[in-house]
Amino acid sequence: MITVEKLSRRYGDVTVVDDVSFEVRPGRTTGFVGANGAGKTTTMRMIMGVLGASAGDVLWNGQPITADVRRSFGYMPEERGLYPRMNLVDQLVYFARLHGLDPRDARSRVDELLEHFDLTDRGGDLLDTLSLGNQQRVQIAASLVHRPSALVLDEPFSGLDPLAVDSMVELLQQEAADLPLLFSSHQLDLVERLCDDLVILSGGRVVAAGPVDELRDRGAVRYRVVMDDIDAAWLRDLRGVRTLDVDGEEALVELDGLQPAELTRAAFERGPVVEVARVHQPLSDIFRESVR
Amino acid sequence: MSTHTPHPDQSSGTRAPRDAWKVVARREIDVQVRTKSFRIGLLVTVVGIVATIVGVHWFQNRDTTQTVAVVEPAAAAVVKAADQLAGDDTLTIRSKDVSDTAAAERAVKDGDVDAALLATDDGYELVGERDIDATVQQSVTAAVRATALQENAAAQDVDLSALDAGTTTSERLLDRGADDGGLRQATSFVFVLLFYLTAIVLGMGIANSVTQEKESRVVEILAAAVPIRQLLWGKVVGNTALAVLQIVSYAAAGVVGLLLTGQTGALDVVGLPMLWYVVFFLVGFVALASLWSVAGSLASRTQDLQSTTMPAQMLLLVPYFLAILGGESIKTVVSMIPVVSSMMMPARLVEGSVPAWQVAVALGGTLLAAVLLVRVGARVFERTLLRTGDKIGYREALSLAE
Incomplete structure (x- = not known):
């Protein structure tokens, strides 16, 4: 488990990351979201140790992290970095060897990854002859080549079409299912689909953090009621309910004292019902509310 | 920062x-x-x-031949003596007979020969187009001088070898590397x-x-x-x-x-x-x-x-x-x-x-x-x-x- 504890980074008088704390738990995907310039990349670089922290600590399983542990992490920097004029196999073997794999192990691991990533045929090709999507896959492969103990991926899905995103997600689930995985993104729908935990950063500070479900349930629970051929306006007069919106046969309400079962019964007593359903607050709402 | x-x-x-x-x-x-x-x-x-x-x-060691045009047989003999005097294995000096002075000069101009050795009133004249090979010039000059001396000595009934005694200078180098x-x-x-x-x-x-x-x-x-x-x-x-x-x-x-x-x-x-x-x-x-x-x-x-x-x-x-x-x-x-x-x-x-x-x-x-x-x-x-x-x-x- 990676624990970020009161991490700060200042450049002169400007504080870019301010007292940031959160956890990345094994087997759980943690989404790191925030507007551009919120401090996501700076925080990730500090976790990886390629940037020094002005204050605060990074812990690994409760202990201060060492350089060795950091080197066992897989890292994908925000600005993609590979050798453009080197072929895939040589390139990945090089990274594996730098991480201490012996030549044979490095080679077999690279072959295995290329196969998983559907790139076996391209192994001898120079990186810059590959499509952007494939280059991104190689970048992910580079972060996995040494069988990392955790993954820190900065915007791993940016620039990919939806299908490429799906296959990348599949690969990550296959390769890193039980690792602590932190990835940053500003594609909220994607984060919503993939993440177990969420950390929202704004202006260098954590404004919300925790399991996605909990964050969603933090606000009052909402229900949508759809009647059959009856105007839903009657809900305005129902006690213990706050009506947020009524549109013909459909209404959005928040319970204010009434139990869900009582709402359902009241609806049936009124007439034919199409639907009474709990409405999950979309992540984009949580995000907007958090950073406001 | x-x-x-x-x-x-x-x-x-x-x-x-x-x-x-x-x-x-x-x-x-x-x-x-x-x-x-x-x-x-x-x-x-x-x-x-x-x-x-x-x-x-x-380039330094290739064999070269320098040809000198001559009109009289006497001049040919001088060139032959010059070849021996030159003492260089890679350089041969040989003579080529031509009919007269004009032919000799033409041969030099046309590049058929490298130089011409022509008799003058008080000895010889070495004729070249723009320049004359230094070794040719030195050895021909020495040969002309030696031939004339010999003839003069005979005419005056002088023993040339006696006159020449004690005039040689030989060379010996202590550090062979010094000429590198x-x-x-x-x-x-x-x-x-x-x-x-x-x-x-x-x-x-x-x-x-x-x-x-x-x-x-x-x-x-x-x-x-x-x-x-x-x-x-x-x-x-x-x-x-x-x-x-x-x-x-x-x-x-x-x-x-x-x-x-x-x-x-x-x-x-x-x-x-x-x-x-x-x-x-x-x-x-x-x-x-x-x-x-x-x-x-x-x-x-x-x-x-x-x-x-x-x-x-x-x-x-x-x-x-x-x-x-x-x-x-x-x-x-x-x-x-x-x-x-x-x-x-x-x-x-x-x-x-x-x-x-x-x-x-x-x-x-x-x-x-x-x-x-x-x-x-x-x-x-x-x-x-x-x-x-x-x-x-x-x-x-x-x-x-x-």
């Missing part, structure tokens, strides 16, 4: 991959050796060295030139590879994988190995050229300095390599290299010019200054004998400088490699390293 810049946590590694530098060095070598320009450049230079030695040797001045000068020039070219081409290569890693951002992955100083060591070791490979190839080509032409005497003269040359090059290049790497890490883009590599370029350019143009005393001083001595000292060693203490000062100083530059270089490298966006000055870089 002004006041307090925390450093990346690179130095606290306890059990860092200790031989990551070897992996880096191997990649540096692999990448270079695979480029066409490296292989072709090495091949062309090696072939060029052998060809130059063989060519110069052939030309060879020594030429070798010293080639040493300096190849040192300069190899060091600047490979040095620029190092700086370029560092900057490209910064530009392509791969450096972030490298820095997350291994301690940054191991990257520097790997680059220094890999490129030094390549540079020494080149210099040893050049030296070997020189030896092959001399052996091919049977100039084993020349090998006695330049053999030992050649070994010194390789040793000095090795130490000097290590010192320079770390400077080139730092130059690369200070730049953010390839364009910045022009200015960040200036100190390393100067360290090569200044001794290069001094070695070619400088006087004896300047060379003596410069050949003992650390780093720049590595180019100058081998040049001095081949030009003549150098006191052992001066060689020791030069080598010791450069060794020390190499150790120091690699250490300071590693600190600067660590602080600057991950900084992108702007070019970093040397002063700022050094203050970061403190």
Whole structure:
């Protein structure tokens, strides 16, 4: 488990990351979201140790992290970095060897990854002859080549079409299912689909953090009621309910004292019902509310 | 980014991959050796060295014939005597009969003969078009004089051998090497030139590879994988190995050229300095390599290299010019200054004998400088490699390293 504890980074008088704390738990995907310039990349670089922290600590399983542990992490920097004029196999073997794999192990691991990533045929090709999507896959492969103990991926899905995103997600689930995985993104729908935990950063500070479900349930629970051929306006007069919106046969309400079962019964007593359903607050709402 | 810049946590590694530098060095070598320009450049230079030695040797030792047009048989006899007097195995002087003076001059003008020997009232006249071969001129002059003397002596009834007694001067050299001045000068020039070219081409290569890693951002992955100083060591070791490979190839080509032409005497003269040359090059290049790497890490883009590599370029350019143009005393001083001595000292060693203490000062100083530059270089490298966006000055870089 990676624990970020009161991490700060200042450049002169400007504080870019301010007292940031959160956890990345094994087997759980943690989404790191925030507007551009919120401090996501700076925080990730500090976790990886390629940037020094002005204050605060990074812990690994409760202990201060060492350089060795950091080197066992897989890292994908925000600005993609590979050798453009080197072929895939040589390139990945090089990274594996730098991480201490012996030549044979490095080679077999690279072959295995290329196969998983559907790139076996391209192994001898120079990186810059590959499509952007494939280059991104190689970048992910580079972060996995040494069988990392955790993954820190900065915007791993940016620039990919939806299908490429799906296959990348599949690969990550296959390769890193039980690792602590932190990835940053500003594609909220994607984060919503993939993440177990969420950390929202704004202006260098954590404004919300925790399991996605909990964050969603933090606000009052909402229900949508759809009647059959009856105007839903009657809900305005129902006690213990706050009506947020009524549109013909459909209404959005928040319970204010009434139990869900009582709402359902009241609806049936009124007439034919199409639907009474709990409405999950979309992540984009949580995000907007958090950073406001 | 002004006041307090925390450093990346690179130095606290306890059990860092200790031989990551070897992996880096191997990649540096692999990448270079695979480029066409490296292989072709090495091949062309090696072939060029052998060809130059063989060519110069052939040119100096080829058989030549000089033809002199004559009208009278007496002149033909003089030319024959001149050929014997010349005493040069590779030069033959022979005569060609023509009908008269006009025909002789025409032959010279047309290039049929190299010169003409024509009788005048008080002896002979040697006629050439623009110039006359020095050996031909000397030996013909001597032959004319000897022939005339002999005739005059006979006419006066004088014993010429008695008159000539005690006029010979023979020659004996105590230091046989002393007449190798030309060879020594030429070798010293080639040493300096190849040192300069190899060091600047490979040095620029190092700086370029560092900057490209910064530009392509791969450096972030490298820095997350291994301690940054191991990257520097790997680059220094890999490129030094390549540079020494080149210099040893050049030296070997020189030896092959001399052996091919049977100039084993020349090998006695330049053999030992050649070994010194390789040793000095090795130490000097290590010192320079770390400077080139730092130059690369200070730049953010390839364009910045022009200015960040200036100190390393100067360290090569200044001794290069001094070695070619400088006087004896300047060379003596410069050949003992650390780093720049590595180019100058081998040049001095081949030009003549150098006191052992001066060689020791030069080598010791450069060794020390190499150790120091690699250490300071590693600190600067660590602080600057991950900084992108702007070019970093040397002063700022050094203050970061403190």
